Structure formats: C-alpha cells, structure tokens
Amino acid sequence: MxxxxxxxxxxxxxxxxxxxxxxxxxxxxxxxxxxxxxxxxxxxxxxxxxxxxxxxxxxxxxxxxxxxxxxxxxSRGFKDAVDELVGKQGIVLENVSSDAPGIVKVGNETWSALSNEHLAKGETVIVVSRGSAVLQVEKWGGIY
Incomplete structure (x- = not known):
C-alpha cells in the first residue's frame, strides 16, 4: 500500500x-x-x-x-457538550471528597468528580459545575 x-x-x-x-x-x-x-x-x-x-x-x-x-x-449561545451536564443527576461509583476525586456516572459517561462533602458509593448526586475534566457535584436532595 x-x-x-x-x-x-x-x-x-x-x-x-x-x-x-x-x-x-x-x-x-x-x-x-x-x-x-x-x-x-x-x-x-x-x-x-x-x-x-x-x-x-x-x-x-x-x-x-x-x-x-x-x-x-x-460567542453568545455557544454551549460545550460538557456544559449540558450541569444540573443532571448521577451516581457515585467511587467515593468522592474535596481532597480526593472520585468517579461518578452521569448519563452513560463516567467522570472524575470533587465535592465539598464526602459522598459514598451508590449515592445520587447532581452536577453543580464543571472544570476541564472534573465535575463538581453535591449530594442530591430532590431540590432541583
């Protein structure tokens, strides 16, 4: 060839x-x-x-x-695909804390995540913001 x-x-x-x-x-x-x-x-x-x-x-x-x-x-109206994750629910796959990132599943994708509180495996979370490769999550309390 x-x-x-x-x-x-x-x-x-x-x-x-x-x-x-x-x-x-x-x-x-x-x-x-x-x-x-x-x-x-x-x-x-x-x-x-x-x-x-x-x-x-x-x-x-x-x-x-x-x-x-x-x-x-x-530009106005441009939305990165990752921006759409903010506000979505996910499940903790590996423990998440503020000093050690864990793994969460949002939709069909897994992401590294940080939280201000300790989140154990299996807890439901909501994405509050995102970095370049890490999501900031909080425990979901049914508020959103």
Missing part, C-alpha cells in the same frame, strides 16, 4: 475522532496528514519531508486559528 493512502486513512480517522471531541486540534492534524499525503503523491518516498510538511501545516493552522476558535467558544 502506498504511503499517501496511509496518510489519507490517518486523516480520515482523525476527522472522525474530531467529530466526537469537537476540539479543532485533531482537525488541524488531519489537514496536516492530507498535505503529507499530497507531498507523498507528488514526491514518493520522502517520509521526512512529509512529516515536516504535515507538522508545519498543523502548527500553522493551530497558531492562526486559535483566535477564531476562542471567539467561537466565547
């Missing part, structure tokens, strides 16, 4: 993963892989050149589109 085909397969996989994560970073890597495939198609056998071109394209796209993605995320 030609190397340019492998570059295109890698680009396709990166695009699919990007659609699941919505971070834009994998999209830039996919575009870099497409450029590497083009280089291999035109100049076969130059793996080092392909990697350099692919990395350069991904880096340039990341640098020049960062302000754009920041503006989109800050």
């Amino acid at each position: 030609d190397l340019w085909v492998i570059w295109l397969i890698a680009a396709g996989v990166l695009v699919i993963v990007e659609m699941l994560t919505l971070t834009f970073y994998l999209l830039w890597l996919a575009i870099g892989a497409v450029f590497a495939a083009i280089i291999d198609f035109i100049f076969p056998g130059g793996l080092v050149l392909e990697v350099i071109v692919g990395c350069a394209v991904a880096l340039i796209l990341t640098i020049f589109t960062k302000p754009l993605t920041r503006r989109v995320r800050a």
Whole structure:
C-alpha cells in the first residue's frame, strides 16, 4: 500500500475522532496528514519531508486559528457538550471528597468528580459545575 493512502486513512480517522471531541486540534492534524499525503503523491518516498510538511501545516493552522476558535467558544449561545451536564443527576461509583476525586456516572459517561462533602458509593448526586475534566457535584436532595 502506498504511503499517501496511509496518510489519507490517518486523516480520515482523525476527522472522525474530531467529530466526537469537537476540539479543532485533531482537525488541524488531519489537514496536516492530507498535505503529507499530497507531498507523498507528488514526491514518493520522502517520509521526512512529509512529516515536516504535515507538522508545519498543523502548527500553522493551530497558531492562526486559535483566535477564531476562542471567539467561537466565547460567542453568545455557544454551549460545550460538557456544559449540558450541569444540573443532571448521577451516581457515585467511587467515593468522592474535596481532597480526593472520585468517579461518578452521569448519563452513560463516567467522570472524575470533587465535592465539598464526602459522598459514598451508590449515592445520587447532581452536577453543580464543571472544570476541564472534573465535575463538581453535591449530594442530591430532590431540590432541583
């Protein structure tokens, strides 16, 4: 199999993963892989050149589109998929406290979580806020 085909397969996989994560970073890597495939198609056998071109394209796209993605995320009405977890109920899978994160299940996903109080396995919680990868939860008392 030609190397340019492998570059295109890698680009396709990166695009699919990007659609699941919505971070834009994998999209830039996919575009870099497409450029590497083009280089291999035109100049076969130059793996080092392909990697350099692919990395350069991904880096340039990341640098020049960062302000754009920041503006989109800050725009009115933009809601990250994780933001939708706030207010939802979950179940504690591993004990949660303020000093040691535990694991909670919200919907079909498991998340690291912190709480101001100790929460034992099996308790029902509600998500009150979120960080980049950690949810802040409280014991659910049926108030919400």
